[in-house]
Amino acid sequence: MLMADLGDLRLHYQLDGDPGGAPVVLIHALGTDLRLWDALVPLLPKGLRILRYSLRGHGLSDAPPAPYSMGALVRDAERLMAHVGMRDALVVGLSIGGLVAQGLAVKRLDLVRALVVSNTAAKIGNPDVWAQRIAQLHETGIEGLADATLERWFAKAYRQSDAARGWRNMVTRTPFEGYLGCCHAISGTDFYTPTSGLRLPLLAIAGSEDGSTPPDLVRETAELVPGARFELIRGAGHLPCVDQPDAYAALLSRFIKETGHLEVNVE
Known part of the structure; x- marks a missing residue:
């Protein structure tokens, strides 16, 4: 188990792939953890340091203790990359991870060579929506939010699978302060102006069945950055690396090749 001591905080992290490979950073969604990427990592090209x-x-x-700011989450990513000696990376962020990725690219373009914003937006919801979520969180705990969360995350067929139970357990076992803190961070984030100033390769990925960040919202964010590409995964929900890992890996692998991040032949 790898724990990075950042002084005021310890973060659990994992490194996969080639120790000397091209750097890739994966940043997960609210209510999940680094296991979000378990099905994806083995499908990515060789020669990456993930x-x-x-x-x-x-x-x-x-x-x-909550609340957290988006600035703190961005600093965490920045400091962790320094801890492992990583820069000039392809950064993939999903949901709140996509907000962190945008903030990192805006603040430290030297750390981010290319950006994948997945099932996210420059602004997710609005303060009123998040105030309601936070109020419910205080009233019912995370358990009270779990079923509605899975309805937004997955299409009906996947919600009825055995695997969906595991994701529900992951959500409900998220530390209360962590879930609450990140709700505050999302509520206070509006990256429309900063993200519109980015000039780097960007891929935006959406799922057709995503109830949290619908495709039009993801597309709108992609359109902020000149030359960005938008891709829709049919039948996928809010976590396409979970319910459509092969399609997700294919999009990432193609983007890695097209950006020249890894000099390999990717089918």
Whole structure:
């Protein structure tokens, strides 16, 4: 188990692939942890050095008291990359991870060579929506949000599978302070102006059945950055790396090749 001591915080992280390979960073969604990427990592091309970690308040990472700011989450990513000696990376962020990825690219373009924003937006919801979510969280705990969360995350067929139970358990076992803290961070984030100033290769991925960040919202974010590409995965929900890992890996692998991040032949 790898734990990065950042002084005020310890983050659980994992490194996969080639120790000397092209750097890739994977940043997960609210209510999940670094295991979100388990099905994806083996499907990616050889020759990558893949860093994934659990956000503060998630998984085995420390859970400081809420609220959290998006700036703190971005600094966590920045410091973790320094800890493992990684820069000039392809950064993939899903949902809140996509907000962190945008913030990292805006702040430290030297760390981010190319960006994948998946099932996310420059702004997710609005403060009123998040205030309601936070109020319910205080009233019912995470358990009270779990079923509605899975309805937004997955199409009906996947929700009825055995695997969906595991994801529900992951959500409900997220530390309360971590879930609450990240809700506050999302509520206070509007990256429309900063993201529109980015000039780097960008791929935006959406799922046709995503009830959290619908395809039009993801497409709108892609359109902020000149030359960005938008891809829709049919039948996928909010976590396409879970319910459509092969399609997701194919899109990432093609983007890795097209950006020249890895000099290999990718079918």
